[in-house]
Amino acid sequence: MTEKRPFDILNNALNNNVVVGLKGGIEVRGLMVSYDVHMNIVLEKAEQLKDGEVKRGLGTVLLRGDSVVYISPS
Amino acid sequence: MTEKRPFDILNNALNNNVVVGLKGGIEVRGLMVSYDVHMNIVLEKAEQLKDGEVKRGLGTVLLRGDSVVYISPS
Amino acid sequence: MTEKRPFDILNNALNNNVVVGLKGGIEVRGLMVSYDVHMNIVLEKAEQLKDGEVKRGLGTVLLRGDSVVYISPS
Amino acid sequence: MTEKRPFDILNNALNNNVVVGLKGGIEVRGLMVSYDVHMNIVLEKAEQLKDGEVKRGLGTVLLRGDSVVYISPS
């Protein structure tokens, strides 16, 4: 059996929708097109969420890894 | 007697349910399928909790180690 | 296919307008004229936003990378 | 006279009850079964406290060193 590693989930989520939670309670949903080892993440067609509802469109957005709390593929 | 180390508890908890507390007071419960030395953790069938009750389902989620406060196998 | 990396979005956004979210909920919009590997960013003709509206003009401003939460080209 | 060092207190507290204060005001009491140089700590039979009273049982819990504020053997 191959050992699983946390970053596998990021690689598998490329070109799929993810929800990213940031420090300060901000939540963003979009298509993940790139990431790096610092968990810097680029989403396209991104939307900021509030209580699960769309608050506003963000288009393309780079989320700084240091601010990321969680990432959930949808 | 073998010396115990904190990460032993993570290894033993693989493929079992854990509750993870994050900075900002967020608490998530799910099946731990991977972790790394930074305490990055992947849960499957994850649920966000509020006061011990399920607030919403998250499915698969990567929790960034830098945001982890505590991890408790259930 | 060439692998995309998060910093590509910064390079592509040079000399274009971006919105930058900072810790503490501050949001700044302006023309990005430089950045570095720490995500330090210089904007010209910058404006501080509040709920998407212009709160005040900042002119040229250096945003410290450590404070950056997200960057969105407009 | 032998010079004392802060980590001596952790070594002496192994297999004894300790109270650990975490960032965000959380306080946890339990039997300390392991620790490492990052002050990651594992407690067994752990209980979360509020104003000195038991709020809920946690069983076994790994406390991330980066979140630890103080540790007091009881």
Added chain:
Amino acid sequence: MTEKRPFDILNNALNNNVVVGLKGGIEVRGLMVSYDVHMNIVLEKAEQLKDGEVKRGLGTVLLRGDSVVYISPS
């Protein structure tokens, strides 16, 4: 064309007035007389601002780089 870098703005601002935003929402205006790679900054004839108005005089002040959020030459 010479590539611009974020620290250029600091070098150009030497001996000119700048406004510096710090963590915790503090804003200080003054004559920048020195800085270093950590963004530690010394202002002379400095004034603490509140909503753009002068709150009090600070004279000479060293701002610790780790606390800097943004720097704007005026």
Added chain:
Amino acid sequence: MTEKRPFDILNNALNNNVVVGLKGGIEVRGLMVSYDVHMNIVLEKAEQLKDGEVKRGLGTVLLRGDSVVYISPS
């Protein structure tokens, strides 16, 4: 004249009472029995203070250096 260094004050305060201020506004007073280069500090006969009054006894306590804001020998 010998140059003074900040850690001299810690060495001189060994086996004397100190008041330590921690992040989050917690203040602890006690007999300092050890410290290290990270400013991890062990106090004995420690008491948590609130507005200068004793809030509760802590006995022996290890304060994590990363949480220390100030240390004042009494």
Added chain:
Amino acid sequence: MTEKRPFDILNNALNNNVVVGLKGGIEVRGLMVSYDVHMNIVLEKAEQLKDGEVKRGLGTVLLRGDSVVYISPS
């Protein structure tokens, strides 16, 4: 002309009164008797200030560099 550096201000302020702002909004005034490269600072005859007024005397106090926001010689 000699290039000025931020730490010059600390060296010049030795044995003079300074006001130090700390994270969490605490402000302390006193005679600076030592500092190091981490901006750890020792003040003697120190007083904690609130809105510019003396709140209480602290005597000798070591301020941890990581908590320092600004330092202003008076």
